[in-house]
Amino acid sequence: MLKRFLIPTLMLLFWALPISAQSVSVATVERKPFSYLEDGAPTGFSIELMELIAEDLGYPFEISYFDSFADMLGSVEASSSDVAIANISITASREQVMDFSHPIFESGLQIMVPKGGSTQSPIWTALASKDLLIAIVLAFAMLFGGGMLMWVFERKAQPYFDRPAKEAMFPSFWWALNLVVNGGFEERVPRSFFGRIFAVLLVLSSLFIVSVFVARITAVMTVEAINENITSVNDLYGREVGTIEGSTAASFLGNRDIAFVGKPDLDSLKAGFAAEEFDAVVFDAPVLAFYAKNSGEGIATLTGPVFLRENYGIAMPSGSTLKEPINQSLLKLRENGEYDRLRRKWFGSLN
Numbered sequence: 001m002l003k004r005f006l007i008p009t010l011m012l013l014f015w016a017l018p019i020s021a022q023s024v025s026v027a028t029v030e031r032k033p034f035s036y037l038e039d040g041a042p043t044g045f046s047i048e049l050m051e052l053i054a055e056d057l058g059y060p061f062e063i064s065y066f067d068s069f070a071d072m073l074g075s076v077e078a079s080s081s082d083v084a085i086a087n088i089s090i091t092a093s094r095e096q097v098m099d100f101s102h103p104i105f106e107s108g109l110q111i112m113v114p115k116g117g118s119t120q121s122p123i124w125t126a127l128a129s130k131d132l133l134i135a136i137v138l139a140f141a142m143l144f145g146g147g148m149l150m151w152v153f154e155r156k157a158q159p160y161f162d163r164p165a166k167e168a169m170f171p172s173f174w175w176a177l178n179l180v181v182n183g184g185f186e187e188r189v190p191r192s193f194f195g196r197i198f199a200v201l202l203v204l205s206s207l208f209i210v211s212v213f214v215a216r217i218t219a220v221m222t223v224e225a226i227n228e229n230i231t232s233v234n235d236l237y238g239r240e241v242g243t244i245e246g247s248t249a250a251s252f253l254g255n256r257d258i259a260f261v262g263k264p265d266l267d268s269l270k271a272g273f274a275a276e277e278f279d280a281v282v283f284d285a286p287v288l289a290f291y292a293k294n295s296g297e298g299i300a301t302l303t304g305p306v307f308l309r310e311n312y313g314i315a316m317p318s319g320s321t322l323k324e325p326i327n328q329s330l331l332k333l334r335e336n337g338e339y340d341r342l343r344r345k346w347f348g349s350l351n
Contacts, residue, residue: 023059023060023061023062024054024059024060024061024062024082024083024322025061025062025064025080025081025082025083026050026061026062026063026064026081026082026083026084026085027064027066027072027075027076027081027083027084027085028042028046028047028063028064028065028066028072028084028085028086029065029066029067029068029069029071029072029086029265030065030266030267031044031086031087031266031287032044032266032287032290032291032294033045033286033287033290033346033347034046034047034086034087034105034286034287034312035047035085035086035087037065042063042065044346045105045342045343045345045346045347046085046086046087046104046312047063047085048342048345048346049085049104049333049339049342050063050083050085050314052329052333052338052339052342053326053329053330053333056329056332056333057325057326057329064081067265068264068265069086069088069244069246069247070246072084072086073088073094073098073315076098076315076316076317077097077098077317079317082316082317082320082322083314083315083316083320083322083326084314084315084316085104085314085315086312087105087107087284087286087287087312088100088312088313088314088315089107089248089284089310089311089312089313090103090310090311090312090313091248091310094315097318098315098316098317098318099315099316099317099318099319099320099323100313100314100315100316101313101314101316101323101326101327101330102313102327102330102331103311103312103313104311104312104313104314104330105286105311105312105343106309106310106311106312107284107285107286107306107309107310107311107312108284108285108306108307108308108309108310109248109249109252109282109283109284109285109306109307109308109310110282110283110284110285110288110289110302110303110304110305110306110307111230111232111233111236111280111281111282111302111303111304112273112280112281112282112283112288112291112292112300112301112302112303113230113279113280113281113300113301113302113303114273114276114279114299114300114301115292115298115299115300115301143173143176143177144169144172144173144176146176146198146202147169147171147172147173147174147175147176147177148165148168148169148172148173149198150172150175150176150190150198150199151165151168151172153190153192153194153198154190154192155168156192157190157192160175176202230279230280230303230304231303231304232304233256233258233304233307236253236258236280236282237258239279239280240261240277240278240279240280241253241258241259241260241261241278241279241280241281241282242260242261242262242263242269242272242273242277242278242280242281242282243260243261243262243263243269243281243282243283244262244263244264244265244266244269244283245262245263245264246262247283247284248284248308248310249282249283249284250262252282252308253282260282261277261278266283266287269281269283270291273299273300274299280303285302285306286347288300288302289302314326
């Protein structure tokens with residue numbers, strides 16, 4: 001009986017020794033709303049959670065901000081930092097080189113697009129597209145050229161074409177337009193030898209010309225209608241997609257063979273999005289939601305459901321003696337309601 005009491009007591013004392021001996025070094029990066037600097041002071045959901053844990057365990061801690069996620073996690077892997085906290089996804093590859101606490105936040109990936117980018121009618125977008133304008137210009141050029149060539153052949157053969165070139169431009173164009181659209185023309189039948197040959201060629205090719213032109217318009221409008229809307233991962237193929245290199249979002253996109261541009265940090269990713277470098281951004285849902293709501297200046301909106309559900313955790317060096325005390329503190333904070341209070345403060349009502 002005494003042995004069963006002493007063993008847990010000694011283990012708790014052993015875990016507490018490194019805590020009380022010196023302050024714990026906490027590595028983090030700026031990732032709103034989880035960790036960032038406000039008026040020079042660290043704040044955010046993860047930072048306040050770390051403060052609650054430290055208060056519960058009774059040990060001081062020092063926060064160090066790193067320039068990138070890789071540097072932050074590298075400091076933990078090298079044991080130069082005791083813990084790392086932000087929006088750190090618990091993954092199998094990271095678990096191989098470091099330890100993680102119990103999950104501190106359930107998240108996932110989501111897609112962010114320019115606000116209003118999918119509200120414009122695809123019909124109007126198609127009408128203003130470069131391909132459609134080129135098709136229309138080519139069609140008018142063909143009709144005008146065909147009409148003027150018929151004027152050359154027929155100007156001495158019948159009164160309709162018997163006029164100066166400037167005056168014959170529209171009548172000749174109108175004659176060619178009616179011929180192509182109707183597939184024939186009962187009045188003003190060509191009388192010259194070359195005019196009749198040319199008219200037969202126009203009649204035979206009119207069906208082909210109209211079919212190609214209609215097909216071109218339909219294709220452009222269909223493509224514009226499809227490309228204008230991004231509502232799921234499948235809509236990202238062939239689009240300009242941005243994320244942060246080395247993130248779980250980058251791994252997901254790479255595994256799905258979706259081409260993307262990887263930015264080194266969140267600030268450069270947001271800057272690229274604001275500069276309209278991307279059609280869409282894929283990253284952690286709560287981070288994008290915070291940006292769209294508070295920092296997007298009305299230029300961003302989230303689309304589609306959250307996918308690739310993942311959990312955030314507190315990272316520690318492998319075999320860290322802080323793991324068990326931190327896990328116990330997290331359980332206590334959930335049981336006494338402090339965790340729920342903190343989450344509601346930063347993210348509203350819990351789902």
